Amino acid sequence: MEILDIRSRGLASFDACSGDWSSPFSGLPGFSAEAHRRRLRGLVSKALESAESVALAAQDGGGVIGFAACEPNAWESAFFGRRMFGLTAFRAGSPDAARTLLRELLSRASWDTVTAKADPLDLGALHALEQAGFRLMDTNLMCAFQTSPQCLEIQAKEGLDVSPARTEDLEAVKAITRNSFKGYRSRFTDDSRLPAAARSSFYEVWAENSMNGFANLVLVARFDGRPAGYITAIRNAEAESLVGCAVGQVGLAGVDPAFQGRGLYETLQRHALKWACEQGMQFVLYVTHLGNRAVQRRLCTLGYFPLASRHSLHLHRENLP
Numbered sequence: 001m002e003i004l005d006i007r008s009r010g011l012a013s014f015d016a017c018s019g020d021w022s023s024p025f026s027g028l029p030g031f032s033a034e035a036h037r038r039r040l041r042g043l044v045s046k047a048l049e050s051a052e053s054v055a056l057a058a059q060d061g062g063g064v065i066g067f068a069a070c071e072p073n074a075w076e077s078a079f080f081g082r083r084m085f086g087l088t089a090f091r092a093g094s095p096d097a098a099r100t101l102l103r104e105l106l107s108r109a110s111w112d113t114v115t116a117k118a119d120p121l122d123l124g125a126l127h128a129l130e131q132a133g134f135r136l137m138d139t140n141l142m143c144a145f146q147t148s149p150q151c152l153e154i155q156a157k158e159g160l161d162v163s164p165a166r167t168e169d170l171e172a173v174k175a176i177t178r179n180s181f182k183g184y185r186s187r188f189t190d191d192s193r194l195p196a197a198a199r200s201s202f203y204e205v206w207a208e209n210s211m212n213g214f215a216n217l218v219l220v221a222r223f224d225g226r227p228a229g230y231i232t233a234i235r236n237a238e239a240e241s242l243v244g245c246a247v248g249q250v251g252l253a254g255v256d257p258a259f260q261g262r263g264l265y266e267t268l269q270r271h272a273l274k275w276a277c278e279q280g281m282q283f284v285l286y287v288t289h290l291g292n293r294a295v296q297r298r299l300c301t302l303g304y305f306p307l308a309s310r311h312s313l314h315l316h317r318e319n320l321p
């Protein structure tokens with residue numbers, strides 16, 4: 001088997017890899033596998049603009065049989081103070097090709113931590129990642145909601161006001177995040193190889209960034225004027241390019257523990273779905289952790305349907321077998 005460096009060989013070797021590239025969006029009406037492939041190619045091409053990225057193809061006598069690429073994640077690297085990489089694409093036609101590609105990729109890139117996202121049905125990729133030393137950190141469930149005119153009707157609740165966040169809400173939103181996410185478990189909070197201070201502030205920083213323009217929408221729920229919960233949402237350009245219509249995504253949400261269990265999260269979700277509907281979005285995506293039963297229960301009652309799931313795995317240089 002020969003390993004080709006895409007940087008020097010060009011993207012023709014990627015094109016030759018006729019793998020069935022899985023996409024979390026393939027369950028959405030209008031999904032185009034060809035658009036997905038084009039987007040993946042664009043991602044690899046863009047990733048290679050960074051001198052630190054590596055993209056490899058595996059070739060045997062019959063042609064290209066596998067492909068793997070990794071690239072640095074600038075935001076995560078700055079936040080965690082480590083060279084954080086992501087496995088952008090990984091597909092191999094045989095266990096041998098998968099093992100060889102991963103081994104070569106990991107030896108050619110300069111990383112401290114690599115995150116891989118793998119489809120639970122892709123046992124070939126998962127077993128190769130395990131063999132390379134990756135450890136399962138969490139599992140995401142992506143759900144989708146199809147908007148309809150009904151989204152525009154929301155029943156008012158006495159004493160409750162839901163409205164766009166104001167600049168002066170920042171400290172309240174951070175405090176709600178701190179209190180509601182205390183003890184929350186995910187790959188960002190549970191990996192002891194990542195610095196403790198960064199792990200414990202992860203969701204608070206996400207909330208702050210959302211308030212500072214990362215999110216297209218931040219709604220705050222107030223009970224008798226007191227901030228009690230919030231929800232954020234963005235446009236999802238990646239999904240839009242694959243399904244050919246406007247798509248939104250609900251992001252972070254939190255309800256102060258003192259106000260939980262009263263349907264506040266449901267109300268916030270309804271307001272976010274109304275916003276999406278007003279923006280002309282036909283679908284709204286939501287990614288939650290498989291262990292978040294409260295959220296999943298609410299997603300079911302609201303009418304979200306499951307789209308895809310992804311295991312997240314981490315490999316740290318200190319843990320290389």
Ligand SMILES: CC(C)(COP(=O)(O)OP(=O)(O)OC[C@H]1O[C@@H](n2cnc3c(N)ncnc32)[C@H](O)[C@@H]1OP(=O)(O)O)[C@@H](O)C(=O)NCCC(=O)NCCS
Nearest residue numbers: 180252253254255260261262263264265266293294295297
């Ligand atoms: C998830 C969260 C937003 C829910 O807020 P909330 O206002 O209490 O939610 P709701 O009252 O609308 O509904 C929660 C539902 O989940 C159920 N629930 C709560 N905890 C649960 C648990 N541990 N297991 C199963 N169901 C649970 C509730 O009973 C309720 O369902 P029901 O009305 O059918 O009984 C809140 O718990 C929170 O802030 N959690 C931490 C942060 C988080 O997980 N954010 C979302 C991911 S970004």
